[in-house]
Amino acid sequence: MSHPFLDRFKLFGDADAVVFGNTTTSYRDLIEVVEDWRAYLTANGVGRGDVVTLEGASSLQTCAGLLALIDRGALVIPLTTLPDAKRAEFLEVAEAETTISIDDAGDRHLARTGRRAGHELYGRLREAGRAGLVLFSSGTTGRSKASVLDFEKVLARYGEPSRPNRILSFLNLDHIGGVNTLLHTFSQGGAIVTVADRSAESVFATVARHRVEILPTTPTFLNMVLISGVLDRFPPQSLKLITYGTEPMPLRTLERLKKELPDVRFKQTYGLSELGILPTRSKSDDTLWLKLGNTNGFEYKIVDDVLWVRSDMAMLGYLNAPAPFDEEGFFNTQDVVETDGEYLRILGRRSEIINVGGEKVYPTEVENVLLQVPNVAEATVSGHPSPVTGMVVRATLLLAEEEDEATVLRRVRRHCKERLEAFKVPLIIEISADDLHSDRFKKIRSAR
Incomplete structure (x- = not known):
């Protein structure tokens, strides 16, 4: 070689x-x-x-x-x-x-x-x-x-071997997270554990069978794990760390995960295909606040609540689109954030914000409330065009168990009205039997 x-x-x-x-x-x-x-x-x-x-x-x-x-x-x-x-x-x-x-x-x-x-x-x-x-x-x-x-x-970002671990390759090699998992594991002399089937059952059976220590995955998949009850069938005794990224994590989901897996550490990651995976540190296991590394080849700034990042390993450009770099080399991530001192909380992509009569609605805020409703297993919120307010909030729900739809809708509306401002309450609520995520286990949101 x-x-x-x-x-x-x-x-x-x-x-x-x-x-x-x-x-x-x-x-x-x-x-x-x-x-x-x-x-x-x-x-x-x-x-x-x-x-x-x-x-x-x-x-x-x-x-x-x-x-x-x-x-x-x-x-x-x-x-x-x-x-x-x-x-x-x-x-x-x-x-x-x-x-x-x-x-x-x-x-x-x-x-x-x-x-x-x-x-x-x-x-x-x-x-x-x-x-x-x-x-x-x-x-x-x-x-x-x-x-x-x-x-x-x-x-160049992978240093000398120090801590080999057994890591499950959840994200495929067509994703920057999958490439990072593979190269990081090999750089350290660890073992990459691959799975052909990425169902909750298969993944946690593999974790148990092959003593996996680290599971990098997505919030959507982790919510599916909670729904499936697989943790009772395959207790992940070897698992030390779960990292999650690619989309915002609902706080309700994180709280339930910590209760189910008290001995596992949770870490929020942040990365883009265009920039690589940035160094991060979660404020704590049960919060969505994180600190981005302004070292090791990465820098960031916030302009009008949007995160811009400069990276030594940034892409050269797109093959089929203009590259959104500014004159200083910072990349517009399109991610809206709020700050608390040196910590950030990622609210979601600017393109996913729902504008209801001039008021901003962040889908993850509404999804977090919806996941508190009994029998709601998964929730995806997006915008729906309206001739009156420009947009209204639309929610698509996946139920844990079959139930009369009218009963579910009454319970959901009552729950939301008690906890959300009026313009944030979903005006359109749909019950779906289909998956609400892509093959990368990431929520699909589109206005329609």
Whole structure:
């Protein structure tokens, strides 16, 4: 191996590196799998600067494939299994030249697209001889944007080995959180535990079976865990830390989690595909206030209640949109925050704020109240157009148990009227049997 990040694997020897299903692979064996990938890339003419997709669920092969593509100096587009139309869109936007997919059996399938990527951002990476990473946003509030990062800058944030842990890879490699989990774990000589099925049952069965110590996930998934009752069936005795991010956490959900898991520490994280994962410190386990690190290559400022961040590993830009950096290099996160001294509380994306006759409504505030209503398991709040006030509040609810809809609506309205200002009370309330989240376990909000 030639890349310094990969060379450190030799230090870890027979320590567990990847757990997938019932198979555990050591670092010594992982090196051999990466070497096999290097030979595969050479045999198929994949070279430095080539734009290559890596498609498949988290597994030993996808982990090793990503490492080999980094070592090769390729420009990598990690993707999960997508609908044909969405995949075609992503390949076109990213100007993918080669696709490599990994099936459920771990077999690789390589194909050429016939394209030649000529985007200016790719040219900069090729000229510098550096590997690149292309990540697509979730697109929950619009068209997905493709950010291009310098992989060497991403790798530079991982220090020398100090504390190896067994970490579950919940977020896939098409997400900055999934990439961070993988690289952080490997940098420390820890074990990455992957799961093919991200249901609450499967995840916590895996935590129990493989003695997982750290679970990085989302508030939406953690709420699903509470609904499922899985903690009674698979007590996570090995679990030390749960980190959560990608969306605001309802305080009600955090309070219930602390009650169910009193021995587990909870930490709020903050990161974006465009910037990487920032250092954070929660004020306490039972609060949503956190401190962002103004060190280690990250700085922030607040302008008109919106968070702007400058990062050493910030993306070079978008492939398909203007990049919202100011002249000082700060990125507009679009996240509205409130402050308490050196601590921040993230209220949500500016685009998700509901304007009711000139009054601002933050969806998470209303969702937190809705989750207090008996039999409401999940709640998603968004805006609905109104000819009178511009917008009104709409709530979509998922029930824990089947119940007469009229009875539920009366209880919800009464509860909200007692706890919220009139303009914040949902005027439209819908009961849904469908999931209220994306495949990244993040709430989907859209005005309609």
